[in-house]
Amino acid sequence: MPRVSRWLVQASLVYLALGFTLGAVLLFNKGIPLTPVLVRLLPAHIEFLLVGWVIQLVMGVATWIFPRFGVPRSPYGSEAAAWLAFALVNAGVWLVGVGPFVAGQVGDVLPLIGRLAEAAGAVVFAANIWARVRASGLSPM
Amino acid sequence: MPILTRWFIKTSLVYFVAALVVGVAQAAHAPLSLASGLAAAGPVYVHLLVVGWITQMIFGVAYWMFPKDSAEAPRGNDRLAIAAYVCLNAGLLLRVIAEPTYALHPGAGFGRALGLSAVLQWLGGMGFVVNTWARVKER
Numbered sequence: 001m002p003r004v005s006r007w008l009v010q011a012s013l014v015y016l017a018l019g020f021t022l023g024a025v026l027l028f029n030k031g032i033p034l035t036p037v038l039v040r041l042l043p044a045h046i047e048f049l050l051v052g053w054v055i056q057l058v059m060g061v062a063t064w065i066f067p068r069f070g071v072p073r074s075p076y077g078s079e080a081a082a083w084l085a086f087a088l089v090n091a092g093v094w095l096v097g098v099g100p101f102v103a104g105q106v107g108d109v110l111p112l113i114g115r116l117a118e119a120a121g122a123v124v125f126a127a128n129i130w131a132r133v134r135a136s137g138l139s140p141m
Numbered sequence: 142m143p144i145l146t147r148w149f150i151k152t153s154l155v156y157f158v159a160a161l162v163v164g165v166a167q168a169a170h171a172p173l174s175l176a177s178g179l180a181a182a183g184p185v186y187v188h189l190l191v192v193g194w195i196t197q198m199i200f201g202v203a204y205w206m207f208p209k210d211s212a213e214a215p216r217g218n219d220r221l222a223i224a225a226y227v228c229l230n231a232g233l234l235l236r237v238i239a240e241p242t243y244a245l246h247p248g249a250g251f252g253r254a255l256g257l258s259a260v261l262q263w264l265g266g267m268g269f270v271v272n273t274w275a276r277v278k279e280r
Contacts, residue, residue: 016269031252031256
């Protein structure tokens, strides 16, 4: 597993732990009410698990296992592009997650910037892995 | 494919079908005047899909395919992995029962069942993270 995949997968495990923790707090608070403020954790819970955990894990595993033969320069594609996608997606997840806790207009703008960062990360990731979606050379088709 | 992976994946397939059945029942709730508990089953539908189906499928495949931890314990701590499976599913099933029921009968003790469900699912997730962490390595 290449270094950037390890970072993507271990980051996804961290988000799994964080997302499950927030989810447990939200569900516990639903059954045994502690404070209504905890409802503000919902956007971070969703973002951590959907983007931070599931999407980032897929990015890490795809970078690891997709066919590598015939890709120029690096067998895993551009390493710089993979790191850029990692940085953009992770910055985006946190900006979307903390938005509800920031007062005023900034709190409304942060999730927008976060989503833009995630979208940019998706573009960089897709462009970088595009050439690796091909026959592996090991199978007949 | 190790036996625990087969359990994870087959259970995830059951949740996949169950989630879509709940989705159909929810969509049919208003036009067919079905049981009012279905109106409160939105979070159950989402979590059957995201936790029961997607996350559990990932758990099973990762337990099978990730680099080996060591020659002695290639898939990490097997007891911890089994405990993660049991906690995750016990917690999710408890939620499926308790959440819509709690919405209809808030004072009937189902709130505590939701609290227990939260703890069980959290333990399941943490068990997987702890057991998988060391297997994210070069080879």
